[in-house]
Amino acid sequence: MIPLSWYLTLAAGLFSFGLYGVLARKNAIAILMGVELMLNAVNINLVAFWRYLTSDSMNGQAFAVMVFAVAAAEVAVGLALVISVYRRRKTVSADEINLMKW
């Protein structure tokens, strides 16, 4: 039997890699990939807690399905923004997209 703490540790590690990717990468698409890693870590946590603590109802899995839908919407709009920015500025580097920087 796998202890719950193993799943949570895996999710913490995966979330931290995603956080590093979001904070450190320059390319806007790489930042979106980091966000995907973080969402997956959250999903592992949701399903693990569902399986270990509340498996008599389906709440955890239903939340995970919502996270899937939001992730799909987020990546569609995010990549559309990236392509739109690329078309105007010929760059997708996050530190060169500074028109609205104060």
Add this chain to the structure above:
Amino acid sequence: MTPIQVVFLFTAALILWAAFMMVTRQNLVHAALYLIVALFGVAVIFVLLEAGFLAVIQVLVYIGAIAILMIFAVMLTRGDVSHESESVNRGFGWAALLAALFCFGLIILLGQSPAINTPAPALAVDRDTVFELGRALVSPDAYVIPFEVASVLLLAALIGALVVARPHIKEKSKQR
């Protein structure tokens, strides 16, 4: 150590390795391929957690749609990226420090939780969790409103992505 634990440890090592490679690769197409490896590992984790439907959705939605969309976007925006000398910004040391601190903080915090040692209750043999999940998503006293809101959100994202990514009319006439 039981075989299922060996499977878990192997999958977890694969996921974390792929995630590390993903955030450190310069070439974004390689990063997207490592992202696919990590997403597939998460699907295996869902199977280990007896959430088979979510594992299928993970492969369909994340690998089949999101990762492919990422690769398309990488290839559509390839102008200056491949020649870029550095792929991380100046503060990447702080980012790494923050991420490591966050990870250790989370692990220490969850070690103090009393729920951490609960064994997984066995699911009843005749229980159909896919059926129950489908019922929960459309039943009025469970998740029908979030379900409908999610469908509106997806429609809004579809229209929004089309509007945002469409070339503007002025630009189009300039290009001609």
